[in-house]
Amino acid sequence: MHIPGIHHITAISGAPQVNHDFYTKLLGLRLVKKTVNFDDPQTWHLYYGDETGNPGTLLTFFPFENAAEGKAGSGMASRIGFAVPGDSFSWWVNRIAESVERFDPPSERFGAPVITFVDPDGLLLEIMPLPGAEDLPGWAHGDIPNEHSIRCFSNATLLLDDGAETAKLLEVMGYEPLEKDGVFQRFAVSGTGTASDESPPPSPTVPAPFIDLHIQKTTIGRMGRGTVHHVAFRAENEEEQRQWREALLQAGLRPTEVVDRQYFKSIYFHEPGGVLFELATDPPGMLIDEDRESLGTGLQLPPWFEENRHWIEDRLPELRTR
Numbered sequence: 001m002h003i004p005g006i007h008h009i010t011a012i013s014g015a016p017q018v019n020h021d022f023y024t025k026l027l028g029l030r031l032v033k034k035t036v037n038f039d040d041p042q043t044w045h046l047y048y049g050d051e052t053g054n055p056g057t058l059l060t061f062f063p064f065e066n067a068a069e070g071k072a073g074s075g076m077a078s079r080i081g082f083a084v085p086g087d088s089f090s091w092w093v094n095r096i097a098e099s100v101e102r103f104d105p106p107s108e109r110f111g112a113p114v115i116t117f118v119d120p121d122g123l124l125l126e127i128m129p130l131p132g133a134e135d136l137p138g139w140a141h142g143d144i145p146n147e148h149s150i151r152c153f154s155n156a157t158l159l160l161d162d163g164a165e166t167a168k169l170l171e172v173m174g175y176e177p178l179e180k181d182g183v184f185q186r187f188a189v190s191g192t193g194t195a196s197d198e199s200p201p202p203s204p205t206v207p208a209p210f211i212d213l214h215i216q217k218t219t220i221g222r223m224g225r226g227t228v229h230h231v232a233f234r235a236e237n238e239e240e241q242r243q244w245r246e247a248l249l250q251a252g253l254r255p256t257e258v259v260d261r262q263y264f265k266s267i268y269f270h271e272p273g274g275v276l277f278e279l280a281t282d283p284p285g286m287l288i289d290e291d292r293e294s295l296g297t298g299l300q301l302p303p304w305f306e307e308n309r310h311w312i313e314d315r316l317p318e319l320r321t322r
């Protein structure tokens with residue numbers, strides 16, 4: 001049993017319109033779901049992803065108009081990496097240089113180029129080529145030519161004082177340690193690694209294959225605008241999720257009971273370094289309440305909020321989408 005990759009990543013942003021415009025227009029992701037924060041239905045929960053919102057492509061935000069500024073620190077995910085086809089990397093470097101205020105010139109990590117930049121709320125993002133990315137769908141009808149579109153996550157980076165216990169957990173989850181590069185250590189979904197000559201080459205059918213540990217003594221972070229709230233991993237179905245929950249309990253962790261998130265079933269737990277992890281099922285997915293063509297166009301509420309639809313609609317901040 002091994003985790004097949006990242007399912008989604010959830011972060012906190014400021015104004016929803018700014019967030020929407022950056023991720024759909026500048027980065028060309030598809031808004032695949034407009035729903036509300038199930039724990040606070042007066043605020044949006046926006047999901048961006050590929051054409052059908054496949055696991056491994058989903059970046060979700062809780063936008064709070066007046067959210068206090070956050071700061072990534074020890075025990076938080078500090079960077080989100082997007083994968084593009086190798087031939088598209090230089091196209092993206094130009095786009096970032098032209099349209100993003102804060103970015104670093106491209107550098108190299110793990111033998112591949114990467115460009116690091118900052119979203120309007122201060123969240124660190126990265127774009128890097130991923131072998132096989134060109135075979136994944138992306139979003140053909142967004143603001144980016146489909147050949148260059150972002151295909152999925154490449155990785156999430158966890159900022160930790162000491163990664164030893166986190167590394168052990170990732171191995172329990174089926175991740176394979178790859179090489180180190182300075183302060184970074186990379187872990188790959190089983191079977192996608194390049195740890196040894198015997199490992200098969202990276203599979204084009206596995207999106208979001210890497211977790212990177214960034215080992216550095218830092219102060220404790222502060223959750224807020226521009227920070228990652230949690231990283232969710234995939235469970236292929238509820239039975240597998242149940243087995244993982246048992247395995248996590250046996251490993252001394254404290255996963256929650258299963259929570260219904262409408263588009264997936266979830267359990268949550270803190271990994272030993274402090275980062276909030278989630279394990280989310282692939283089914284039922286984003287197509288449960290909208291068809292492929294209309295994904296992300298209407299306000300979708302779970303059944304238990306439907307009777308309060310008008311109350312909720314009146315209180316949600318304005319958001320203009322297409």
Ligand code: ZN
Nearest residue numbers: 010230232278
């Ligand atoms: Zn989540």
